[in-house]
Amino acid sequence: xNKQTIVLASGSKYRQALLQxxxxxxxxxxxxxxxxxxxxxxxxxxxxxxxxxxAQACRDAHPRSIIIGSDQVCVIDGKILGKPxxxxxxxxxxxxxxxxxxxxxxxxxxxxxxxGKTQTDLEPFHVYFRELSEKEITRYVKREQPLDCAGxxxxxxxxxxxxxxxxxxxxxxxIGLPLIRLCEMLREEGIEVL
Numbered sequence: 001x002n003k004q005t006i007v008l009a010s011g012s013k014y015r016q017a018l019l020q021x022x023x024x025x026x027x028x029x030x031x032x033x034x035x036x037x038x039x040x041x042x043x044x045x046x047x048x049x050x051x052x053x054x055a056q057a058c059r060d061a062h063p064r065s066i067i068i069g070s071d072q073v074c075v076i077d078g079k080i081l082g083k084p085x086x087x088x089x090x091x092x093x094x095x096x097x098x099x100x101x102x103x104x105x106x107x108x109x110x111x112x113x114x115x116g117k118t119q120t121d122l123e124p125f126h127v128y129f130r131e132l133s134e135k136e137i138t139r140y141v142k143r144e145q146p147l148d149c150a151g152x153x154x155x156x157x158x159x160x161x162x163x164x165x166x167x168x169x170x171x172x173x174x175i176g177l178p179l180i181r182l183c184e185m186l187r188e189e190g191i192e193v194l
Contacts, residue, residue, distance in 0.1 A: 004114065006191075007062045009054040009069040014149075018177040019068070022193050024186075026068075031057035035071070043080055044122050047071040047107030052120050055111040062113055066189055069109040072176050074151035076102045083148050090141045090152035094162070098132040102151060106173050110185040119185045123178040125168035127151070132162060 008019050011030030019026055031054045037046045055069030074081040076097055084090040104127065109120045144159065146152045153159035155166075155174050170180040183193050 004112070004189075004191075005062065005065040007058055007065045007067045009058045009067055012176060014175050015070060015177045018172050018175055018179060021172075022179065022183070024191070024193065027062075029058045029061060031055075031069075033057050037080070043073045043075045043103075043105045044107075044124075046080075047073055047105045048109075048120055048122055049107070051107035051109040052111075052118065055109045055118075059111065059113045064114045066186070066191065067109075067111040067113055068177075068182065069111065070106060070177050072104060072106040072150060074102060074104050076100060076151075081151055083150055084152050085147055087141050087145075087147070090146055091137055093152040094129075094132060094137045094141065095134070097127075097129045097151065097162075098137070100129055102127045102129065104151070104174055106176060106178055108178055108181055108185070110182070110189065112189055117189070119188065121181055121185075123169065123173045123181055125166070125170075125173040127155075127166055127174070128164040129162055130164040136162075 006026040008026050008028045009031045016028050033053045050071035051069040055067040058067050081093050084093055104125045106123045111118050144154055146154050153162055170178045172179040
């Protein structure tokens with residue numbers, strides 16, 4: 001079994017909680033990178049590039065480690081929605097999503113800092129919002145405070161009440177770390193979760 005340290009290139013408490021589900025010891029290292037989109041860069045290309053850059057940004061500090069980078073965007077009507085940061089913006093985002101199909105793109109990179117081998121992939125996930133009333137949206141935002149979540153909801157808790165249906169390979173993708181694909185990548189590096 002591979003004994004390299006696993007590093008999660010993220011300060012996200014949500015990604016850390018997801019990775020803990022695998023039962024593998026890891027350290028978290030929040031990379032400092034510019035997350036701005038490049039001109040004419042698609043959402044899919046953006047998250048793949050950022051997941052790779054996050055992993056690479058941790059390489060010098062963890063030169064013999066397995067580094068996991070992940071990045072996610074929420075896209076509605078062709079536009080990327082960021083983290084709302086305020087209740088007013090969260091309400092606005094949820095009003096825009098009401099009755100619509102929203103796509104989350106999550107880029108995932110596994111970098112073996114020792115060998116230089118890099119695996120990068122994209123996991124899409126589709127959320128179909130039901131028609132939401134202004135009252136439901138306001139109550140939801142007040143109760144959950146999803147101000148640090150792209151799309152303004154937390155699907156792992158009360159946010160599930162906002163949806164008509166979900167489509168995707170791995171529900172963990174929606175929270176920000178596609179664990180099924182990550183397990184595949186880890187196995188390619190000789191790291192068995194089971």
